[in-house]
Amino acid sequence: MSFKTNKEFFVSWEEFHRATRELALRQLPADQWKGIIAVTRGGLVPAGILARELNIRYIDTVCISSYDHDSQRELKVLKGAETSDGEGFLVVDDLVDTGETAKAIREMFPKAKFVTVYAKPQGSPLVDEYVADVEQDTWIQFPWDMQLNYIAPIAESEA
Numbered sequence: 001m002s003f004k005t006n007k008e009f010f011v012s013w014e015e016f017h018r019a020t021r022e023l024a025l026r027q028l029p030a031d032q033w034k035g036i037i038a039v040t041r042g043g044l045v046p047a048g049i050l051a052r053e054l055n056i057r058y059i060d061t062v063c064i065s066s067y068d069h070d071s072q073r074e075l076k077v078l079k080g081a082e083t084s085d086g087e088g089f090l091v092v093d094d095l096v097d098t099g100e101t102a103k104a105i106r107e108m109f110p111k112a113k114f115v116t117v118y119a120k121p122q123g124s125p126l127v128d129e130y131v132a133d134v135e136q137d138t139w140i141q142f143p144w145d146m147q148l149n150y151i152a153p154i155a156e157s158e159a
Ligand SMILES: O=P(O)(O)OC[C@H]1O[C@H](OP(=O)(O)OP(=O)(O)O)[C@H](O)[C@@H]1O
Pocket: 039, 040, 041, 042, 043, 065, 066, 093, 094, 095, 096, 097, 098, 099, 100, 101, 102, 123
């Protein structure tokens, strides 16, 4: 978990699928899009769902690596996309948090529509459309980062 957050929000595959289908519904008519640009890696999952729902087969990626270095978050673009300004493209990521990734996306693709499934308050103004709000101090746990685990019955965990 991030050191910056103290709460967690667990997202199941079903809930992620449902929310992303809702995002897809808001991108109609589908034929306005030349394609989708997924922001790796988190954006790859919603990109697949959007592509299926909107019948889009042109999917590009923008590959971003971000890490903390001397307390300052540094973004590295490992690979761009095959469009000069993003016109006619949907750029998709799983979430926006501080908005640092969103700022880089906006600079790279000023004419694209940038959408995410989840948004925290600091980053939400930088997104054109998102489905669900999450508090800034909450860490979103995605299903691809989790596994099912056994948990003891409540009665057995009584003191
Ligand atoms: O608004 P920000 O503070 O920039 O955070 C949002 C970004 O953070 C996560 O990616 P992460 O860097 O964890 O990499 P990943 O997608 O490869 O897991 C998420 O998928 C967004 O891309």
